[in-house]
Amino acid sequence: MIRKKLKEKDVMPYVCLIPFMILFLTFFLIPIIYSLVLSFQKLGRGSTPPEFAGLQNYAFILTEDTYFWRSISATVFLLFMGTLLPHLFAFPLAIMLNNKSVKLKGVFKVLFFLPFMTNTVSAALIFQQLFSLNYGVINFLMGLMGLDKINWQGDPNVAPLFVAILVNWRYIGWNTILYFAGLQGIPKAYYEAADIDGASTFEKHLSITLPQLLPIIFFAVSLSIITGLQLFDEPFILSGQFAFMGGVKNSCLTVGYYIVWLAQKGLQQPRGAAVSWVLTLLIVSLTYINWIITRKLEGRTKERPNAN
């Protein structure tokens, strides 16, 4: 009896893992291998079988493909101005929201969270309306202040900034709430000790808040790197979808946008696969750099003699 039970306990985990393994193999491992193979191939027209092309696809996108390099520059711009910039707003906002004298914290948290809950397509449509050249609220208000109208969507120099504004709107509140949650985990005693030492507010945040929040900063920045390098919805909607490929001069063509574009064109899929591997490499290396920097900073704060 007992022996039978033991056996069942040993077998049961494997039985329960069968669905996961099937799904993992079919919809993850095989697609990834297929994508790698595809990125080294050249597809033939009609029923011609695909040929092995070596590094040809990679060489093409890295040396000749102007769309690829435009997409890299748009993506890097949006990474910094779109998803990393919100951290500079979110950090002080979180510290303010965490202030003892602020009431209704729960209500503010909900308001800060709403943009993140809004789906990207709706948000993009709303922003397109607000920033419309002739009928938008923003240009109207700028007119009242005596400023010139800005062609937010049509001007290739401004359009990426416009996308970045939308991305900021979506992520400032989200990051604020991440940091706010982190702030609540810092023991109050640390600040009390610093008060006794007569530290100023700024000094306290520099020597207590920042080092204590490093793990969350690392986490939040990693998330932003991953989202930032994979931005698709916002630039796609705001710059004309499939019809315009990133708007005037492809100024909003992100790498993700380019991959979706290539995915639709049968014969160019190998190039799309190669681009997606370059993107993966970029994400992994930037996340790694972020990790190295965080560890360096952690080391430095530990070396520093204690405030006491």
Place this chain on the structure above:
Amino acid sequence: MISTKPLKNIFITLIIYMVIITASFIFLFPLYYVAVIATNTNSSVFADVPPFSIGPNLVNNFLQLLHKVPIGIYFINSTAISVLSVATKVFFCTLTGFVLAKYKFKGRNLIFGLILFTLSTPKFLLLIPLFNMMIWLKWINTYLPLIVPSMADGLGIFLMTQIIEKSVPDALLDSARVDGFSEYQIAFRIGFPLARPGIAVLGTVAFIASWNDFMFALVMLPSRHMHTIPVAIASLMNTAEKDFSVMMMATGVAILPLILVFLFFSRQIISNLLAGSVKG
């Protein structure tokens, strides 16, 4: 004696409130503007002074939306995909998470490694292979590509493993074994009910992700009658004769269910999302 300290504190508090309220206003105004455009006539959108307040045209715009766009079908598509996706994902992730959290077996670390591997893989790497696979399976323009590949979602399994490890006591499972429960009965009769807090977390996260998903829905559901609400709005933006009031009404239909759910459960959703991300 009057010290300057309280005065200074009041001043600081005032500034903090001003900043926080300004930020809230910036976050809220675009959503308020959906209501403004959706309740005004389309022609008022093109007036010299853009509308700033709620108008009287709500019912008319809604009828226009029903008349011009099969929004009912899109709503059904979005709802069906989200509900089916959440239900299957919750089931498979809870089962896998339960086994990973509560059983020691050979290969457990390997499985966990595979899950972390899926977590660090960008969705764009899978797009082209999955797209071709769905064409081959003849799943394009069905709900399946948006449900099946994400059923054993790495993040979901990771989350459930973490939560079940803490919320399901081993002693309870052992006493159930003594009572003669089979391992499968233990999983479904004890593991699943006790994992409810985790299921709530995963359910909300999965619902938001599925309801708001755009990229995969765009690629996998090209046929008009299969559109989800986000894809439908995107294609409305592409038409020559744009009716902004109708588009904003559609946007309202896309946003409102989530905002209502969110306002009712905001406390749980925020803390759950954070539990999943910060502590996970």
